[in-house]
Amino acid sequence: MTCHVALVGAGGAVMLCDSQGSTDVSEMHGLQKMVAGKDFIVGGTGGMDLINAVFEQLMIDIAGVTADNAAKYLFDTIDKLVWPGARHNVEFLLTTETAVHAILPGTFRTARNRGIFSSVGSGASFVFRAFGRDSQLGILIPNNTLPDTFATAETYLDAANESLTVDDELTLGIVSGGRTYLTGDPTVRLNFAPDELKQNWPAASVYFKQIRGIAQTMRGELRTAQQHLSPIRTGELGPANHTEMDVRNASIQALRNDLIVAMGKFMGWYEAIVP
Amino acid sequence: MKIDAAKYVDRGFPPDEGKRLADALMASAGVPWDGLEIDVTGLPPVMLISAFFNGFLQAIHEKRADLLDKARAVRWTMQFPFQTEHVHRWMTNFKPHAYA
Numbered sequence: 001m002t003c004h005v006a007l008v009g010a011g012g013a014v015m016l017c018d019s020q021g022s023t024d025v026s027e028m029h030g031l032q033k034m035v036a037g038k039d040f041i042v043g044g045t046g047g048m049d050l051i052n053a054v055f056e057q058l059m060i061d062i063a064g065v066t067a068d069n070a071a072k073y074l075f076d077t078i079d080k081l082v083w084p085g086a087r088h089n090v091e092f093l094l095t096t097e098t099a100v101h102a103i104l105p106g107t108f109r110t111a112r113n114r115g116i117f118s119s120v121g122s123g124a125s126f127v128f129r130a131f132g133r134d135s136q137l138g139i140l141i142p143n144n145t146l147p148d149t150f151a152t153a154e155t156y157l158d159a160a161n162e163s164l165t166v167d168d169e170l171t172l173g174i175v176s177g178g179r180t181y182l183t184g185d186p187t188v189r190l191n192f193a194p195d196e197l198k199q200n201w202p203a204a205s206v207y208f209k210q211i212r213g214i215a216q217t218m219r220g221e222l223r224t225a226q227q228h229l230s231p232i233r234t235g236e237l238g239p240a241n242h243t244e245m246d247v248r249n250a251s252i253q254a255l256r257n258d259l260i261v262a263m264g265k266f267m268g269w270y271e272a273i274v275p
Numbered sequence: 276m277k278i279d280a281a282k283y284v285d286r287g288f289p290p291d292e293g294k295r296l297a298d299a300l301m302a303s304a305g306v307p308w309d310g311l312e313i314d315v316t317g318l319p320p321v322m323l324i325s326a327f328f329n330g331f332l333q334a335i336h337e338k339r340a341d342l343l344d345k346a347r348a349v350r351w352t353m354q355f356p357f358q359t360e361h362v363h364r365w366m367t368n369f370k371p372h373a374y375a
Binding site for chain 2: 209210212213217221224240247248251254255262
């Protein structure tokens with residue numbers, strides 16, 4: 001089982017997913033459930049056999065698939081490979097630089113436009129609850145830069161960690177500047193990617209761990225800031241709380257700068273190894 | 276001697292966990308405060324924020340102010356370079372809270 005989270009922002013789109021596969025009696029980790037095309041990212045949820053079959057075909061046809069025809073390609077490929085009665089066992093989230101689409105072949109014959117944010121998989125209900133709760137509370141959803149979009153998406157994927165069928169070994173896909181980037185935890189076994197990336201996956205993972213570490217630290221600072229904001233619920237916010245929030249704010253600013261630098265370094269490195 | 280912080284730190288709020296680590300080390304007779312090294316690579320990045328380290332130093336200030344300079348000089352083993360830079364700044368800039 002799975003959780004994919006996709007968020008589009010001003011600097012591009014990001015998609016994150018876990019690596020767990022589950023059955024009634026066991027669980028597996030390190031599964032690659034996301035593929036990067038030329039200018040789109042697609043993530044699959046459901047039966048791993050079905051996801052793998054579609055990804056195998058996609059890798060064969062990858063040169064001819066773009067953001068403009070990816071949704072149709074996925075439906076056509078599912079039609080070709082999967083019996084109608086089994087199509088409800090697989091779903092895909094397709095992210096381009098400007099929009100997120102859900103491919104739900106067991107229900108719809110065309111892609112469903114989900115706007116700038118969506119999630120699929122067993123963890124999606126946790127993600128939507130966290131997203132909805134933030135919206136209710138008036139908490140902003142930062143996506144004005146690519147690093148902000150990543151940090152936001154990481155926060156919502158973390159919400160899915162409560163699910164027993166979602167693990168914490170992630171794959172990250174980015175669509176920005178008309179191209180894609182793929183990285184993730186070193187434990188993810190990369191089967192559907194260019195050879196250049198497969199050979200350099202350990203190095204790509206080092207970048208990912210650093211990038212995610214910064215986002216996690218920002219989340220920790222935010223959590224503590226929220227703790228210090230909480231006295232406002234009883235009208236008891238005081239100068240000490242203001243001071244603490246200033247400290248957290250300064251720390252988040254510094255970490256955000258780190259994240260901008262780290263993502264820039266990763267993307268520059270990636271462009272050199274995956275033309 | 277290198278201390279493994281994961282043996283002392285739980286999953287609570289970072290300021291409380293920083294205090295918990297400080298209290299555990301202060302309660303232990305064998306901790307060499309001169310040149311102390313603490314390994315935090317086993318702790319999640321979400322825990323290792325400014326409030327964790329401030330909580331650590333604040334607890335020492337309140338119970339053993341004589342150790343504060345040595346605590347500021349602790350060498351932290353971190354997982355990522357960005358953490359090392361931030362922690363150095365937090366340890367340097369820490370100012371104890373007054374307490375009533």
